[in-house]
Amino acid sequence: MNTAAPAPEETSRIRMALRAENVPPSATAALDAQAKTLIALGVDVINLTSGEPAFPTVEPAAQAATQAIAEGFTRYTPAAGIPELRAAVAVHLNRHGTTYEPSAVVVTAGAKQALHYAFTALLNPGDEVMIPAPYWVSYPHLAALAGGTAVPVHPSPDAGLKVTPDQLRRAVTTRTRVLLLNSPANPSGVVYSRAELAALAEVAVDHDLTIISDEICDHWVFGTAAFTSVAALSEEIAARTLTIGAVSKTYAMTGWRIGWVAGPTPVARAITALQSHTASAPSSIAQKAALGALTADLTTELEHRRQALDARRLTTIKALTDTPGLEVGGIPEGAFFLLADVSATYGRTHASRTITSAADFAELLLAEANVAVVPGADFAAPHHVRISYTVPPDRLEEALTRIADFVGGLAPTAERVLG
Ligand SMILES: Cc1ncc(COP(=O)(O)O)c(C=O)c1O
The missing domain is CATH 3.90.1150.10 (Aspartate Aminotransferase, domain 1)
Structure with a gap:
């Protein structure tokens, strides 16, 4: 002691x-x-x-990392991530019905850094981010660090911890730029249905907002609930959505720090530039580990x-x-x-x-x-x-x-x- x-x-x-x-x-x-x-x-x-x-971290990830070290894969990688991993992430996302090309994907040090880049790329000082409550504790701080203001949108007491499109519409102001969605949600575990997400996304379409959809828990869905990727709802919605994800939770790889943001190419390019001047790129070894996880058959x-x-x-x-x-x-x-x-x-x-x-x-x-x-x-x-x-x-x-x-x-x- x-x-x-x-x-x-x-x-x-x-x-x-x-x-x-x-x-x-x-x-x-x-x-x-x-x-x-x-x-x-x-x-x-x-x-x-x-x-x-x-x-434990899935075995193919650990093996790929060991191999990367043995082969000396220990140098800077391209700022957006190694091409094989960007391609593997696109395939991984598209199983939910999206149509991402590898060029739409930027690999980051976890979903958290992807969110940080997304807010930094989107927000000017004073711009507002609507965040349905209850929400993951870091969202307001990530928005504030990028100069934005978080605007929580609270559900009605009897609404099962879910917000409605009307509640979002009432929270929209002339400064609103982003709608943050997170389903399955941290901390509540609630899962918005496809129809519910479509109705929320429609608010973004009507008010010309960008959607940041944090889909880090896409694998962990239970009972009769089904996961929906927001960018798979329609082409119009995909064109205004940034999808955030990671290997962290699905493959038990929280310490490896690999996530991603996927979205329209101009935004992906801007985020790549941000990353090139800040982190350069995520760890080369962890990128290989993530590639190992995403390309193995772990069904x-x-x-x-x-x-x-x-x-x-x-x-x-x-x-x-x-x-x-x-x-x-x-x-x-x-x-x-x-x-x-x-x-x-x-x-x-x-x-x-x-x-x-x-x-x-x-x-x-x-x-x-x-x-x-x-x-x-x-x-x-x-x-x-x-x-x-x-x-x-x-x-x-x-x-x-x-x-x-x-x-x-x-x-x-x-x-x-x-x-
Ligand atoms: C909803 C949500 N988004 C993002 C993150 C951050 O994930 P990562 O560890 O990949 O940065 C977490 C981690 O707790 C989370 O719960």
């Missing part, structure tokens, strides 16, 4: 730009780090904050993984539904997260601490039951916590039991006792 005194707060003479001072650290990463610190200290914490499936293995996650999803939904005081938000049919509404626990107490927010709930749950979840405030879901159900089944069952026991053991409010 590390018993060293904490380092004193470092001071600096360097005056930072507002854009750096205004970016808070990610809440997801903070909770994940807190849980990992406790685990390192020997505490039996079950970490349900993770943003990645708990599977059976990926289907096994999908079914394994689906079983964990159903276990989680059942356990939370059976826990009085918790309510699953919307219908989580994709990704590997869901949101649990914890507002019914507000006012209840544990060891003289009263829960007044989802942040209190998450903090107490970690302190008292050793289960880490992420409070939803930064996802624009202030009364929910995000639960990532990717952990192995025995740990998941144990975590869900601990959550149920924790909620069941909360004392009622003083008023309720009196009243």
